[in-house]
Amino acid sequence: xxxxxxxxxxxxxxxxxxxxxxxxxxxxxxxxxxxxxxxxxxxxxxxxxxxxxxxxxxxxxxxxxxxxxxxxxxxxxxxxxxxxxxxxxxxxxxxxxxxxxxxxxxxxxxxxxxxxxxxxxxxxxxxxxxxxxxxxxxxxxxxxxxxxxxxxxxxxxxxxxxxxxxxxxxxxxxxxxxxxxxxxxxxxxxxxxxxxxxxxxxxxxxxxxxxxxxxxxxxxxxxxxxxxxxxxxxxxxxxxxxxxxxxxxxxxxxxxxxxxxxxxxxxxxxxxxxxxxxxxxxxxxxxxxxxxxxxxxxxxxxxxxxxxxxxxxxxxxxxxxxxxxxxxxxxxxxxxxxxxxxxxxxxxxxxxxxxxxxxxxxxxxxxxxxxxxx
Amino acid sequence: xxxxxxxxxxxxxxxxxxxxxxxxxxxxxxxxxxxxxxxxxxxxxxxxxxxxxxxxxxxxxxxxxxxxxxxxxxxxxxxxxxxxxxxxxxxxxxxxxxxxxxxxxxxxxxxxxxxxxxxxxxxxxxxxxxxxxxxxxxxxxxxxxxxxxxxxxxxxxxxxxxxxxxxxxxxxxxxxxxxxxxxxxxxxxxxxxxxxxxxxxxxxxxxxxxxxxxxxxxxxxxxxxxxxxxxxxxxxxxxxxxxxxxxxxxxxxxxxxxxxxxxxxxxxxxxxxxxxxxxxxxxxxxxxxxxxxxxxxxxxxxxxxxxxxxxxxxxxxxxxxxxxxxxxxxxxxxxxxxxxxxxxxxxxxxxxxxxxxxxxxxxxxxxxxxxxxx
Numbered sequence: 210x211x212x213x214x215x216x217x218x219x220x221x222x223x224x225x226x227x228x229x230x231x232x233x234x235x236x237x238x239x240x241x242x243x244x245x246x247x248x249x250x251x252x253x254x255x256x257x258x259x260x261x262x263x264x265x266x267x268x269x270x271x272x273x274x275x276x277x278x279x280x281x282x283x284x285x286x287x288x289x290x291x292x293x294x295x296x297x298x299x300x301x302x303x304x305x306x307x308x309x310x311x312x313x314x315x316x317x318x319x320x321x322x323x324x325x326x327x328x329x330x331x332x333x334x335x336x337x338x339x340x341x342x343x344x345x346x347x348x349x350x351x352x353x354x355x356x357x358x359x360x361x362x363x364x365x366x367x368x369x370x371x372x373x374x375x376x377x378x379x380x381x382x383x384x385x386x387x388x389x390x391x392x393x394x395x396x397x398x399x400x401x402x403x404x405x406x407x408x409x410x411x412x413x414x415x416x417x418x419x420x421x422x423x424x425x426x427x428x429x430x431x432x433x434x435x436x437x438x439x440x441x442x443x444x445x446x447x448x449x450x451x452x453x454x455x456x457x458x459x460x461x462x463x464x465x466x467x468x469x470x471x472x473x474x475x476x477x478x479x480x481x482x483x484x485x486x487x488x489x490x491x492x493x494x495x496x497x498x499x500x501x502x503x504x505x506x507x508x509x510x511x512x513x514x515x516x517x518x519x520x521x522x523x524x525x526x527x528x529x530x531x532x533x534x535x536x537x538x539x540x541x542x543x544x545x546x547x548x549x550x551x552x553x554x555x556x557x558x559x560x561x562x563x564x565x566x567x568x569x570x571x572x573x574x575x576x577x578x579x580x581x582x583x
Numbered sequence: 584x585x586x587x588x589x590x591x592x593x594x595x596x597x598x599x600x601x602x603x604x605x606x607x608x609x610x611x612x613x614x615x616x617x618x619x620x621x622x623x624x625x626x627x628x629x630x631x632x633x634x635x636x637x638x639x640x641x642x643x644x645x646x647x648x649x650x651x652x653x654x655x656x657x658x659x660x661x662x663x664x665x666x667x668x669x670x671x672x673x674x675x676x677x678x679x680x681x682x683x684x685x686x687x688x689x690x691x692x693x694x695x696x697x698x699x700x701x702x703x704x705x706x707x708x709x710x711x712x713x714x715x716x717x718x719x720x721x722x723x724x725x726x727x728x729x730x731x732x733x734x735x736x737x738x739x740x741x742x743x744x745x746x747x748x749x750x751x752x753x754x755x756x757x758x759x760x761x762x763x764x765x766x767x768x769x770x771x772x773x774x775x776x777x778x779x780x781x782x783x784x785x786x787x788x789x790x791x792x793x794x795x796x797x798x799x800x801x802x803x804x805x806x807x808x809x810x811x812x813x814x815x816x817x818x819x820x821x822x823x824x825x826x827x828x829x830x831x832x833x834x835x836x837x838x839x840x841x842x843x844x845x846x847x848x849x850x851x852x853x854x855x856x857x858x859x860x861x862x863x864x865x866x867x868x869x870x871x872x873x874x875x876x877x878x879x880x881x882x883x884x885x886x887x888x889x890x891x892x893x894x895x896x897x898x899x900x901x902x903x904x905x906x907x908x909x910x911x912x913x914x915x916x917x918x919x920x921x922x923x924x925x926x927x928x929x930x931x932x933x934x935x936x937x938x939x940x941x942x943x944x945x946x947x948x949x950x951x952x953x954x955x956x957x
Contacts, residue, residue: 234711237707253696270732318627325619337608350648353619354648365626
């Protein structure tokens with residue numbers, strides 16, 4: 210009974226929550242199934258099969274390996290696979306030509322194995338380059354793969370160019386089928402996800418400041434930014450949208466979140482200042498937190514609707530928050546504190562100075578948001 | 584001239600620094616080249632080639648795709664690829680048998696395409712399961728791939744079982760060759776890297792506290808922990824080493840690093856307390872920071888050498904740091920502060936309370952380290 214619940218009930222429950230969390234996951238799965246089934250039809254129709262033979266397999270393989278959740282990720286893999294296959298195939302043909310010049314049955318395999326060793330080792334080392342790793346790690350893998358396959362095949366079959374061309378064309382067919390279905394049927398844009406994620410996180414900062422409740426941030430992965438860069442113009446995003454800016458805002462949001470977290474820690478801690486001291490600070494602190502909250506929420510709205518007028522509204526809220534911070538600083542400078550117990554006043558002052566830091570975080574976020582909302 | 588420097592000099596410089604940073608990268612590249620060249624020999628020797636034919640290609644492909652930097656990562660991919668190929672192949676044969684029962688040339692492709700659609704869509708959805716994504720994402724991909732290839736091949740070639748078995752055996756040959764070279768020639772253990780990374784990061788916390796210098800942490804990636812779990816007993820690591828504990832310590836180190844970072848911010852900020860006030864706090868603060876530093880360094884040593892006696896030394900340092908923290912707290916409770924300007928005293932008190940938090944971070948790290956060093 211316990212086993213049945215572990216093998217059937219638990220996965221079913223996880224599946225349902227995964228689907229409810231993001232219904233696009235189900236659509237994606239159907240799209241992948243459709244694309245693979247479609248491309249496998251090449252195998253069933255005689256006229257198509259005669260053109261490619263067993264190599265038609267490569268088209269199916271390409272779809273399976275290349276189809277990713279977002280358009281950007283799929284496009285990136287398609288381009289990587291296409292270029293990797295092309296360069297690897299071309300160099301493989303060249304290596305085969307070079308090796309067959311020697312004619313001897315002993316020298317030829319040695320030359321081939323040596324060239325495979327050199328290209329595989331160089332290609333593998335190139336994958337460590339940070340720039341390449343981010344952009345074309347998969348392409349380098351496919352390059353090594355195709356180079357080895359073509360140069361080795363040439364040893365048994367002299368029609369290397371035919372093999373290379375069939376491979377390239379089947380990869381192109383599989384890749385374009387995957388891309389077409391990915392883009393035409395309910396496309397998922399990595400850039401749009403990134404855009405909304407940033408807006409949601411800024412809004413959550415605002416909610417937190419408003420209610421000092423618990424916050425939970427979805428992490429902003431650098432991968433998303435790379436995928437978004439692959440995506441061409443779509444929806445409200447122009448061609449050269451500043452995708453790098455999202456990474457910067459992501460960092461600022463995290464900084465602000467850490468400050469809010471320590472704020473939360475102090476508010477929850479047992480050492481609480483007496484009522485009369487808190488009352489003195491209350492007005493400035495409330496103004497700072499509510500105005501920062503309004504500013505953050507307007508920035509989230511500015512990003513969502515891509516209208517810069519909300520940024521102006523946010524900036525007017527920030528101005529009020531800033532003047533409250535200045536008030537607080539001058540309040541601290543007066544000498545009316547000499548008769549109070551230091552240990553009692555510290556928590557309140559800490560909260561106040563954390564709020565001053567939150568205001569300055571908000572100012573930094575506003576500067577970055579300005580660029581995304583225009 | 585500029586182009587030449589961009590295309591030749593810059594990559595050469597990056598390559599040199601990558602190799603100097605971690606010479607194992609060069610060794611890894613050579614190992615990959617060697618493994619691929621070795622497996623491609625199957626193609627050149629007639630007796631070996633006759634057994635597999637063109638399918639010998641799959642062995643080469645497997646090596647390229649499966650060979651990773653660390654033993655754990657390679658092992659994980661090998662097991663994934665092996666099991667994925669086995670299950671996918673078996674179900675592919677079953678699907679082919681089912682489809683050929685119908686006998687009709689119209690029904691057979693429809694049944695095959697439908698089964699491909701169902702398995703590909705289900706497999707793709709299964710990749711979203713968090714548990715599976717971490718452990719067998721690649722295996723699911725290979726399962727979909729093999730299922731499609733085998734069931735589709737069966738339509739043109741009735742020897743499906745032969746195809747499936749050849750595929751499985753070539754994958755096994757490629758996988759074992761990759762594994763053998765990965766483990767036998769200068770192996771890189773993900774677990775060992777993780778272990779040293781954690782020790783280094785703890786040591787850096789200690790250095791930072793000692794000198795309040797700049798710190799730079801290499802990030803601890805969750806991936807490493809997953810790779811380490813694949814690795815069998817090696818060196819000083821017993822079979823069920825608590826790899827999950829590293830993730831926990833990683834979180835604690837980050838927490839402590841944030842606190843040190845704010846500490847650094849306060850020490851660099853322009854608002855500085857007058858000398859006479861600082862002197863009062865100095866002794867307790869210095870004790871807390873130097874004792875925490877000693878404690879952290881001893882913990883790093885405990886992890887590196889895996890001897891728990893260093894943990895005991897660390898704990899005695901922590902005890903001293905704790906009593907210094909208590910001294911400081913009672914110092915704050917006295918009423919000798921009433922005649923001082925509040926704004927001047929706040930930075931010093933903030934530094935002191937951050938140091939108290941650092942001490943409590945150190946205590947938490949010590950509890951976790953105890954488990955790893957025994």
